[in-house]
Amino acid sequence: MAPFSPLQLFDPATWTYTYVIFDEVSREAIMIDPVDSQLARDLSVLKQYGLRLKYVMETHAHADHITSAGALIEHTGAIAATPMYCNVLPAAIQLKDGDVLEFGTEKIEALHTSGHTAGSMSFVWRNHVFTGDTLLIGGCGRTDFQSGSAEALYDSITLILFQLPDDTIVWPAHDYKGQTQSSVGYEKQHNPRLNNEHGERRSKASFVALMNALHLPKPHLIDQAVPANLMLGVRHDAGANDTMxxxxxxxxxxxxxxxxxxxxxxxxxxxxxxxxxxxxxxxxxxxxxxxxxxxxxxxxxxxxxxxxxxxxxxxxxxxxxxxxxxxxxxxxxxxxxxxxxxxxxxxxxxxxxxxGDPDGEAHRGQKGGWRLRGLPWRQN
Ligand SMILES: N[C@@H](CCC(=O)N[C@@H](CS)C(=O)NCC(=O)O)C(=O)O
Ligand SMILES: [Fe+2]
Known part of the structure; x- marks a missing residue:
């Protein structure tokens, strides 16, 4: 079979990558880490490729953007699958380490790769890994908020992700420099967070010291994004549609x-x-x-x-x-x-x-809005 790649979609406002992968025969699809402001684009991608969205997945409860998972469920009937220890309670599937989801004849496996947040996961499909913010291209997720742990991140990268075959393609949740993909082999050799200037693997203590010295500014959306993402992006502020x-x-x-x-x-x-x-x-x-x-x-x-x-x-x-x-x-x-x-x-x-009233048209004094283009209404 010809090799095929995930669809990689970018949100320039938050430097976030959203991924769509699908089974070519059944057209069943999954989407990873969708962004609220890109809902229309993502729905039109599904339509353009003739896909039926089966699962919408999150690598973690994001701090820098709001997910559109709840809205995608509403629009497509997809099922949300989120990491169990991220506590996204409305998600129907709470993923544990090693869980496998099937779409068509394809399979994607969840690996618990904590560190950026305690619940963070990576997802493996064929020779691809969606690393969320655990492993970025030439970088890694920060560990200074949301139950982050530099020690755990070091173990997740070196003992889990770096154990995947070297030719596994790495697809991160963010890139801040316009890079799109990498590989496990390349990151093992060249990622400066994991390797020192002589190309030698850093010790865990050296990695932790480096992470603790980053002092990055807080993501500007964190206070809205985290509570919203714990509800699959359904906001409870004024004007939001709580019923979703x-x-x-x-x-x-x-x-x-x-x-x-x-x-x-x-x-x-x-x-x-x-x-x-x-x-x-x-x-x-x-x-x-x-x-x-x-x-x-x-x-x-x-x-x-x-x-x-x-x-x-x-x-x-x-x-x-x-x-x-x-x-x-x-x-x-x-x-x-x-x-x-x-x-x-x-x-x-x-x-x-x-x-019932499927389209807001049933209020015309008589029920039967489902008779959308059906036979003429019969009084009885
Ligand atoms: N400036 C960005 C913050 C971006 C940020 O902190 N990103 C997180 C991922 S949620 C990270 O781990 N960044 C790693 C890094 O910048 O090295 C914002 O305000 O949203
Ligand atoms: Fe993140």
Whole structure:
């Protein structure tokens, strides 16, 4: 297979690199360290490459910019994966050392590389390592705030990252000089934080002394960025949209309840398949949802369970996909979501069902905003 590289995206205001990697066949993607002000760019990159964002990952709780992870979840249905010891509580996946995430047939492994912060991680994919602020090109992350430790950083770099093969490509979270990538072999030989002027490896004591003498000014956004990043970038200051990540309410037996708006967005972005489980008779009478897959949960008029539900769903939707179940009011769809989840799907229940308001158009005196381009409304 031809070698391929991560997409490297740059935020010039904070000198931050965001990375996108994806499986070429399934188009499932992950994004590492996205920046809030670049949300529109990042969404358009996903669209341009035809990608479905599966995971949004953070190497640490950043001090110098605010993540767009929460907003990306809202827009794409991605799942947040953050290092466990960074205490980003709303993230659905709390990564431990050695955890592996899969996207398509690709795999990425989390390595706990503490030092810049206690929870910091690096991520290894093929012969690439995303080092966050643990190892920078010709440098390393500072260790003077946010539970930083120069001793831990020395061990993480020399005992973990420098043990990767020399030809592993190094992709840092920041570069302040316009450099884009390096390799483990090059950094082992030439990184001046780890090697003295004679090219010899510094002792841990010498490294610690060097780090303690840096006296860098504090990142100017630190006081806003850290609390925001502990909430995946969802701010609680005036004007911020507090409801964002709470649009998914976890629930027992299925992936969770989602609002009509979120379901509509996921449908448009192709992140989940909308399954309309109302009876054929209800759909014909009340209105269809364009582009939805119609699979009855109960049959009319007996309202007995449809014995072919499982077969019809598995025939129409690929295994492992995300599905969103819609009924009239959001009750039947709970049972259907549990059933879909048990069949191996990531299944969501759409709150309020067909009576909900996916696009702000349902307030016109009658419910049924889901009938977006459907049949004419029938009074009854
Ligand atoms: N001037 C930047 C500060 C940049 C900064 O401190 N970056 C951190 C990463 S969050 C670092 O470790 N820098 C390493 C260095 O400058 O050597 C700002 O105000 O945001
Ligand atoms: Fe950092």
């Amino acid at each position: 990540i709470y649009a998914i309410q976890p629930s027992a037996g299925y992936a969770g309840d989602i609002s009509a708006e979120l379901a509509h967005q996921w449908m448009l972005s192709g992140n989940a398949v909308l399954v309309d489980i109302r009876t054929d008779a209800e759909r014909a009478w009340v209105g269809f949802v364009p582009d939805a897959l119609g699979i009855e949960w109960k049959t009319w008029p007996s309202m007995a369970l449809n014995p072919n539900f499982d077969a019809e769903l598995t025939a129409a939707v690929p295994a492992g996909a995300s599905v969103m179940l819609l009924c009239r009011s959001g009750v039947r769809s709970i049972a259907a979501a549990k059933q879909a989840q048990s069949l191996g799907y990531t299944a969501y229940n759409i709150l309020e069902g067909f009576e």
